[in-house]
Amino acid sequence: MRKAAQNVVLLAAGGTLLWITLAGREYLNYVRPGFRIPLIATGAVLCALGGLGIATTWRRTATATSDRRVDEHDHDHGPRATWLLFLPPLVIAVIAPSGLGSFTAERAVDQAPRPQAGSALAALSADGPARISLTEFTARAFQAKAGHDTLTGRQVILTGFARPAGRNRWMLIRLRMTCCAADAVPMRVVIKGTPVPPTGTWVRVSGTWSPLWASIDDIAFPQLTATVLERIARPADPYE
Amino acid sequence: MPSAPRWRAVEAAWEEDAELPPAEWGRRPPMAAGPRALLGVVAVAGVLAAGRVLAAPHLREARVQGWATVFVAICVQALPFLAFGATVSAAISTLVPEAFWRRALPRRALLAVPVAGAVGAVLPGCECASVPVAGGLMARGITPAAALAFLLSSPAINPVVLVATAVAFRGHPEMVAARFAASLLVSVAAGWLWLRFGRTEWLRIPSRPRAAHGARWPGFAAALRHDLLHTGGLLVVGAAIAATLNVTVPPAWTVAVAGVPWLSVAVLAALAVVMSICSEADAFVATSLTQFSATAKLAFLVVGPMVDLKLIALQAGTFGPRFAARFIPMTFALAIVASALIGRVLL
Structure with a gap:
């Protein structure tokens, strides 16, 4: 690959990184919020390398004749694989990935990770209903099962998307991401006591923990008896 | 994407780039390479932008979206x-004087291998980073076997990874010790085996562009550019x-074999290859594989940073297919044996 094309590849990749981090919050579909700064820095470095390359070309042509060849520039035509760096910008632009959702959640077989033993969670904050993640709710449910109950009598608010699981109950799902979307695993809580929302709808549920575990396809899920169900817009960060 | 003729025009323009001094002042060429490059960018x-506006609204199929999200x-x-x-690799190969490496590593290759393996415990960096760094070391004249020991150990046992492992396996410090021991064992053993049996013609030592003599910073920029473009393209593969595997392989397949103890080590080792997760993150995924034994999880943690799909692509592209065809299976086998051994002793 010639240098002129390399410059365009660098600018396309760097510019796309800056686009998904600065022009909106698209990067949240792929990685954790804390990764924004490294992404911006990387985008800036790629753009600087590509921009410097073009500036060099510009400066040379501005002062050069057209009939004499330059031999001093290296013959680094690079591997053909370099062209593939166009692919991520192209996929981001043309497919506009919307983040993972129902499709990934349906592919999960096992219940998501249960907390390690020996990390007893503190009591929920005293006043009002507690907004907690599905991961935290699941962890507290497992600890309550083991004798350390921090949930009984507490009003909690959970946010996720819905997936029907029978006539009177449904699953609230949120994908938990450790590093990037490639390692996302669904956290699932069975909800009863409200109408069943359609698949994939984003909702906010308020209710209390039910000590009975729900069994769906031979997997035990923690359960919430809901009192309030609110339809919400998909959050900018679809993961937790 | 611009049409092929335009690209050729841009490339041709670059080739026609000329030197000082200008002979024909005032006569403008049809279109200079600089403006043409800018036109290419635009x-x-x-x-x-057109793809985003015109095509994106019609490509909403869940499987396509899932694939695109995981890929990106x-x-x-x-x-x-x-x-x-x-950046580290470019710095090693252009800014750090050659004499430094001669002094830092023992002269005898037999000793340089374990020292280079241990150096990996100090330098943070993920496995994608270690390939260009090891390539830079070889280009600098370091014994390939020592550079390979560093290549394997640095993503597996650096401080960031060990802390992540300790956090993920809270209450199980023996998992951190087992990961450290097994990974160091594999990297030193692989280095020594390569020293004993490896042949020079199998390994393509990456060359890097050199700038004009004495010009350090242009050389640094050129090396950085080269490594980024090279490894970046392979990462995409x-x-x-x-x-593709993430959205097509039925997850029930992997779960079905988890029940068989002897198989589970091999299966998690294979899963580590397929999943290609960064070593900073793999411990958190390993804890989520609750139905597998501790030794199987150890195999997942030892194999992952050393052999996975993106590393195979990176190593084959950087050091040549003949190298990858020998070094990768050897590392994979060593990692499984070391995990089984260390798992038996420590877990």
Whole structure:
């Protein structure tokens, strides 16, 4: 690959990184919020390398004749694989990935990770209903099962998307991401006591923990008896 | 994407780039290479913007969206680490004097291998970063076997990874010790085996562009550019394969074999290859594989940073297919044996 094309590849990749981090919050579909700064820095470095390359070309042509060849520039035509760096910008632009959702959640077989033993969670904050993640709710449910109950009598608010699981109950799902979307695993809580929302709808549920575990396809899920169900817009960060 | 003729025009323009001093002042060429390059950038940006506006609203199929998200996620997650690794590699090969490495590593290759393996415990960097760094070391004249020991150990046992492992396996410090011991064992053993049996013609030592003599910073920029473009393109291959498997292989397959103890080690080792997760993150995924034994999880943690789809692509592209065809199976076998041994002793 010639240098002129390399410059365009660098600018396309760097510019796309800056686009998904600065022009909106698209990067949240792929990685954790804390990764924004490294992404911006990387985008800036790629753009600087590509921009410097073009500036060099510009400066040379501005002062050069057209009939004499330059031999001093290296013959680094690079591997053909370099062209593939166009692919991520192209996929981001043309497919506009919307983040993972129902499709990934349906592919999960096992219940998501249960907390390690020996990390007893503190009591929920005293006043009002507690907004907690599905991961935290699941962890507290497992600890309550083991004798350390921090949930009984507490009003909690959970946010996720819905997936029907029978006539009177449904699953609230949120994908938990450790590093990037490639390692996302669904956290699932069975909800009863409200109408069943359609698949994939984003909702906010308020209710209390039910000590009975729900069994769906031979997997035990923690359960919430809901009192309030609110339809919400998909959050900018679809993961937790 | 601009049409092929335009690209050829841009490339031709670059080739026709000329030197000082100008002979024909005032006579303008039809269109200079500089403006043409800029036109290329504008054209690409236009194609991308048009794709977003015209094509994106029609490509909403869940499987396509899932594939695209995982593919882009792996690329986006790895790029900053890759850039960091390429910077370290460029610094090693251009800014650090050659004499430093001669002094830092023992002269005898037999001793240089374990020392280089241990150095990996100090330098943070993910596995995508370690490939260009090891390539830079070889280009600097370091014994390939020592550079390979570093290549294997640095993503597996650096401080960031060990802390992540300790956090993920809270209450099980023996898992951190087992990971450290097994990974160091594999990297030193692989280095020594390569020293004893490896042949020079199998390994393509990466060359790097050199700037004018004495010009350090242009040389640094050229090396950085080269490494970024090279490893970046190969990363895309690995990410595409991993994303494809992510959305096509039925997850029930992996779960079905988890019940068989002897198989579970092999299965998690294979899963580590397929999933291609960064070593900073793999411990958190390992804890989520609750139905597998501790030794199987150890195999997942030892194999992952040393052999996975994106690394196969990166190593084959950087050191040549003949190297990859021998070194990767050897590392994979060593990692499984070391995990089984250390798992028996420590877990």
